[in-house]
Amino acid sequence: MTIGFVARLGAFLGLDKTLKSNAKDFSQKQIPSMLERVAQRVLTDAKKNSPVDPGALRASGRVESPNKHTRIVKFGGAGTGVDYAPAVEYGTGERSPNPFLRKAVLKNKAFFKSVGVSAVNKAFKGGK
Numbered sequence: 001m002t003i004g005f006v007a008r009l010g011a012f013l014g015l016d017k018t019l020k021s022n023a024k025d026f027s028q029k030q031i032p033s034m035l036e037r038v039a040q041r042v043l044t045d046a047k048k049n050s051p052v053d054p055g056a057l058r059a060s061g062r063v064e065s066p067n068k069h070t071r072i073v074k075f076g077g078a079g080t081g082v083d084y085a086p087a088v089e090y091g092t093g094e095r096s097p098n099p100f101l102r103k104a105v106l107k108n109k110a111f112f113k114s115v116g117v118s119a120v121n122k123a124f125k126g127g128k
Contacts, residue, residue, distance in 0.1 A: 039071035
């Protein structure tokens with residue numbers, strides 16, 4: 001099983017319609033790089049938070065890009081040899097939760113918003 005965090009900046013900031021109608025160039029150039037910065041930061045922090053022993057969970061962490069406006073931070077899943085990521089994150093009847101990914105997302109919430117606001121301000125001022 002896989003667990004993941006999906007990052008869509010415009011939706012997170014409530015700006016999807018504004019961005020599409022007022023800064024067409026913004027969507028094409030800046031959103032992908034912003035999302036990548038945020039996703040990589042969440043991935044790094046989640047790996048730091050994850051259990052070390054034996055390290056397979058950390059090694060299974062990755063960022064996927066199904067399209068230019070979405071980044072998904074994932075742990076475990078097909079081909080990784082790690083099928084216990086949800087059990088670590090959410091716990092089981094016998095094991096307490098260790099929310100390594102949720103902690104990383106919450107830690108980076110302000111960063112996510114500041115990156116988005118900064119890029120939106122640049123776009124509306126005509127900056128690159």
